[in-house]
Amino acid sequence: MKKIYVKLLFVCSLLLIIGCFRYQEALTWLDFQYQVKQQEKIVQVQTSNQVISIPLEEYLIGVIAGEMPVSFEKEALKAQAVASRTFVLSRNLKVDNTTNSQVYLNEDQMKENWGKQYEQNKKKIEEAIQETKGKVMTYQGKYISALFFSSSNGKTVNSEDYFTGEVAYLKAVDSHWDTSIDPHNIRKKTFTKKQLADIFNVVPEDIRVTSHTSSGYVQQVTINQKTYTGREIREKLSLPSSCFQIEFSSNGYTFITRGNGHGVGMSQYGAQAMALENNNYQDILHHYYQNIEIESIDS
Known part of the structure; x- marks a missing residue:
């Protein structure tokens, strides 16, 4: 009987050791998958003379700095962060730094534009990005083409009226704020x-x-x-x-x-006006993009 107990103890110990190894292997595999997932979120930006690689959330700082006035309300900046994050993911993280994709400013350009306000402005944008970290828009399970523009004539445009083909979530909506809030409408x-x-x-x-x-x-x-x-x-x-x-x-x-821009998707001046009326970034996005879901890619 004693021999049987010894054998059972040995088998249990062996299984425990094997289990520990497998648990460690599982942790290693999960960590590897996490690293792969993180590595996938590197944006390839085509500039005039080279392709630069930038982590997604860092890339968004330069995009918001280039695409939306930093003086805008935090909720408007947050709406822009989600739109820009979704936009680049819908293009498989490969874009250029022009209005054909999204304007991107590097550190030197931001410092030149903002001067003594550089640290303050960058912090404001970083907060907008952090407070919407990982948030994206989807339609029927896929990233949307989150188009945006500066201001409208008081109403946005159906996608098919400017680009080729109808897009269900890019439909004309009211944006009456633009005609009064945009000083150069x-x-x-x-x-x-x-x-x-x-x-x-x-x-x-x-x-x-x-x-x-x-x-x-x-x-x-x-x-x-x-x-x-x-x-x-x-x-x-x-x-x-x-x-x-x-x-x-x-x-x-x-x-x-x-107005200013193609008129399809989110009006940036409209987003600012909605933020001034105490709408949050989700309200803004749901207004300009029809029947979309706001989800997290980090969940």
Whole structure:
């Protein structure tokens, strides 16, 4: 009987030792997976002459600094943090540092822009990022294309009215705040006939807006019977917005624009106005992106 007890004790001890090894292996495996997960959150940013690698949360500091006035309310900055984090994740962490993706400022550029306010401004942005750490927007389980822009004409634009294809969560919504809160919401830009002739390869004799989107942005323009989209006119003439009127005078053609940006997704000035009305960042995001979920990638 004593031999049986000894054998049982030996077997139990052996199992305990093996279990400890396996437990340690499990911890090592989990730690490895965590490290892999962290390593995956490295953003590859294409600059004019090189690709730089930046940890995601650090990258967001430079993006918010480049994309939104640091004077904006904390909740607006937090909404921008979640939108920018989602945007870069939806593009598999590979972006450039222009408005084609998201403007990114490095440390030196932030110091140059902010001067003596550098430490204070950076801390404010870091707090907005930390308070939304890991938060992203999804639609049907996938990261959304979290488009944003500066200000609208009072209403945002359906995705299909500016870009190609309908996107369920990028639908036109009210953004009436923009027309009063954005100090540069209305702008004017004048072109002579010769300047337009050089751009369109034809002397303009008849320019007119022929249709608008449901949000009041220009849908089509004809120049001497040739049709262009509002987006094409905006891009060819470098206009702030595709919401414009055209006035003819002895000086040439004046394009009077409302808003700044493509108009799809979140209005940054609208986000600021909503924050001033005591809305939190979730309220802002749910207003501008329809039927989305706000989730955490770190959970």
